[in-house]
Amino acid sequence: MSYKEIPRGSLTSPVGFVAGAAQVAIKNKGRFDVGVLYSPTLCSAAGVFTTNKVQAAPVLISRLAAQAGKARAIVVNSGCANACTGEQGLKDAQIMAQKAGEFLGCRKEEVFVASTGVIGVPLPMDKVVLGIRQSSDALTGTGGGKVAEAMMTTDTTVKEVAVEVELAKDQKVIVAGAAKGSGMIHPNMATMLGFITTDAAVSPECLQSILKKANQYSFNMISVDGDTSTNDMVVALASGKAGNKAIESDLSPFYAPFVEAIQYVCMTLAKMIAQDGEGATKFLEVTVEGAKTARDACLGARSVVASNLVKTAIFGEDANWGRIMCALGYSGADFDPNRVEIKIAHVKVAEKGVGVFFSEALVRRILENKNIKIWIHLNQGTEEATAWGCDLSHGYIQINSAYRS
């Protein structure tokens, strides 16, 4: 492990980034709801986006910036997703990029646009433009945390992390990230909103391939409610200010430690989203080992973590392992049910696909914890994957039946 976490790290921890946020009452008063992140230096840029056929206007705009591979800024609002808003929505997203460019002094093509909140409602553009102006006026080298706050909707916690990586002796870089959950979370190619910054020098192509792979085993491995959103995106900006010899392929000696840091940041943010899933009372980690292929391991782990019946059993602190077998069975993973072993924490509850004797009292005590670990061995091969999620509680019903989110 060549990285270490920076206490109170944020999107502005890497050299070269400033950020600011504003309160313009798009959602509730008294909370940041517009944020701007900016790098005066042109950055390598990358992004992964939702596979939902219905794509929000900001996704369409940001995709272009990711394709160009170069950008300087991210502008984000919460409270309104600018999805299913037609041509007006596209114009509004374009105006967000244009206004940000104007206030920051860069080209509108160099601005990522992200929105999150209610679907089907037009953006209140007067408020949004005011917010972009105020955020741009408030840029500081420690403002990263404010952008992370401005992204929140039903989130109850800010989700950010930064690590310092030693690429070589006397060659350190910083990788940071921020994300938001916490409903409509069942990402496929990207999650709700995740922003990554780094001062490493890395080519756009290399950054894109690293981000894509890291996303596959982090954001794509979490589920809160099985709903893949219209607004999912994870975008990355690399300022190059750390001054390392640019990472341009996996032949670079810096490649491996840099990838490790990006993966750690993505995985940490993904877990934070799962932990703060709407109504969650428990954090669920499901590891599938011994799979024939990595794909089988991913399918199995993700299916178990997403099953409503597994999630309600965890909420009820009930060691109902039959529901785990059932979710594995319909996951699409290839495996022999008669070889499956299941543990809840360290307690074996099934072997060769059949229940074994275990202490119900002991497992119930384990399930009373906030963090629950389910461990599945398929005994078919050597591949493994881990997925993260949360329980399904009355809180989820409450939040999603009471609030047009």
Place this chain on the structure above:
Amino acid sequence: MSYKEIPRGSLTSPVGFVAGAAQVAIKNKGRFDVGVLYSPTLCSAAGVFTTNKVQAAPVLISRLAAQAGKARAIVVNSGCANACTGEQGLKDAQIMAQKAGEFLGCRKEEVFVASTGVIGVPLPMDKVVLGIRQSSDALTGTGGGKVAEAMMTTDTTVKEVAVEVELAKDQKVIVAGAAKGSGMIHPNMATMLGFITTDAAVSPECLQSILKKANQYSFNMISVDGDTSTNDMVVALASGKAGNKAIESDLSPFYAPFVEAIQYVCMTLAKMIAQDGEGATKFLEVTVEGAKTARDACLGARSVVASNLVKTAIFGEDANWGRIMCALGYSGADFDPNRVEIKIAHVKVAEKGVGVFFSEALVRRILENKNIKIWIHLNQGTEEATAWGCDLSHGYIQINSAYRS
């Protein structure tokens, strides 16, 4: 429409079937939990079974009977699914068939076996065998309803229906069915348990193909919680006692009205399951019209009806149509989001993929009803499909966190 419903019809409404049930306290005392259906005449038999990789022992046994195309009996128990029970489970399922054959006087290969209830627990075989004996001793020509009762787990209502079909002048046949829900319902190729009886003469091959197709647009179009069970099966027995010239292909003049009746029975039972979904307070019907292909229509309708976020919005009586667009978008259906039109009952809420003005008060009043109809037009073609489900309420959480089901 060439069929009419028979008041208080049951599995024994068609000529040639007798049935009985017993209370042997596999689940709660005071309820039927073992049932036997029997036809002294050898029947044409067909079946569709779960696509879950983890298949319960009774599924493995019943699949053989369906393949043989000939059977006389169904034996069923509730309270224990006999799934994930290994070799012992397979032996137990075989003993169920063997004992039923013994008490009824038929070959064990002519008996369908079905179980439903908790996964991973061995069958209490002394109780089960006692139940089969008592049920076989209690066979009557009006016992169909008792078998439907013996199938119930978290179901709150008995699910059965029978229709009389006029195949030609003076040539009537009866088609009947019974089913059980009400959790782990997201069938793929078959649902939890569905039994169909008819006195029509029909070849096994023809019965199989009719059942498969009817299942596709009925049981396969409902979802309660997205979990495809290990025990799903729909099996059909045709006694031939109506004396019609046997239906052997779609060239038979009787084919069309018979298919219509089977489809009506399957669809009625499927709707009953959705209506009685665990914790359901509302019944949800989603129709997708104007799709390019039937598959696109099915994918779209089923995705919307299964979305946790759509389901909680319906529970909350909130016209949150953006969640409908989102669920359509990740359904895998091919469509252009900019052409989508959505109505809740008769009120248009979105057009060309964008919200239109509608009276929130009016739609809220509509959503206060128990039966909710969502209508989606893709404006891409002429295919359509309907899916059925229910809302996601506190009751679902309560049932599934409190009960090892």
